[in-house]
Amino acid sequence: MGIQIGIGLRIILNTIKMIKGEKMKTIVITGSRNNKGQTAKATGALIEGLKDASATTEEFFLVNMDIQRCRQCNDDGWGICRTEGKCIIDDDFKMLVEKIKDSQAVVFATPVYFSDLSESLRAFLDRLRRTCMNEAGKSGIEGKRAIGVCVAGGGGGGAPECTVNLEKILQRCGFVLVDVVPVKRQNLDEKLEILKSIGRNFSKKQ
Numbered sequence: 001m002g003i004q005i006g007i008g009l010r011i012i013l014n015t016i017k018m019i020k021g022e023k024m025k026t027i028v029i030t031g032s033r034n035n036k037g038q039t040a041k042a043t044g045a046l047i048e049g050l051k052d053a054s055a056t057t058e059e060f061f062l063v064n065m066d067i068q069r070c071r072q073c074n075d076d077g078w079g080i081c082r083t084e085g086k087c088i089i090d091d092d093f094k095m096l097v098e099k100i101k102d103s104q105a106v107v108f109a110t111p112v113y114f115s116d117l118s119e120s121l122r123a124f125l126d127r128l129r130r131t132c133m134n135e136a137g138k139s140g141i142e143g144k145r146a147i148g149v150c151v152a153g154g155g156g157g158g159a160p161e162c163t164v165n166l167e168k169i170l171q172r173c174g175f176v177l178v179d180v181v182p183v184k185r186q187n188l189d190e191k192l193e194i195l196k197s198i199g200r201n202f203s204k205k206q
């Protein structure tokens with residue numbers, strides 16, 4: 001009940017901001033190692049659409065950042081993620097979580113590896129999911145709108161499976177998924193148009 005009110009309040013505040021002409025702050029978190037590859041093309045189209053809708057965008061390439069894997073600090077497999085909603089590792093995780101909390105919407109993009117997320121996005125989201133099990137960690141993330149993009153650039157298989165995995169972990173963190181888009185090499189050009197349109201209309205979606 002409290003959660004529903006919180007989400008409703010956030011939607012109302014975002015709508016007021018939009019009516020007042022304030023720009024929607026979005027961040028784009030990418031798990032590709034290639035900033036000119038197919039995932040970058042897909043996020044580029046989405047960003048173009050978001051900018052058409054007057055959103056600001058800031059991009060983060062996880063492979064260029066220091067995002068370590070969860071250490072499962074305690075004997076029970078947990079750590080301060082469970083008790084305090086924070087991670088003990090001193091790297092770029094904390095800064096990126098603050099960026100998410102400070103934004104109105106987040107795009108998560110990944111190349112499809114073995115029908116799943118890339119290792120860099122997996123490392124970040126595995127830790128985020130843990131901190132979001134605690135109310136303090138979840139605060140500022142719960143109810144935030146997100147879009148997922150999964151790009152299968154090889155044979156083209158596995159994008160739908162990857163979207164399911166991405167959706168599952170983002171939902172567990174508390175994000176509201178506006179869309180999770182499977183893309184494959186064979187339909188990339190058509191999907192670019194769709195992604196641009198999703199970006200353009202994103203601010204209107206709940």
Ligand SMILES: Cc1cc2nc3c(=O)[nH]c(=O)nc-3n(C[C@H](O)[C@H](O)[C@H](O)COP(=O)(O)O)c2cc1C
Pocket residue numbers: 032033034036037038039040111112113114115116151152153154155156157158159
């Ligand atoms: C370890 C690994 C696993 C991959 N698994 C798949 C796959 O399941 N399906 C697919 O279509 N492409 C697969 N690929 C190809 C990538 O999806 C493709 O290279 C993608 O375009 C990379 O994104 P980028 O252009 O942003 O680097 C795989 C690539 C790697 C390195």
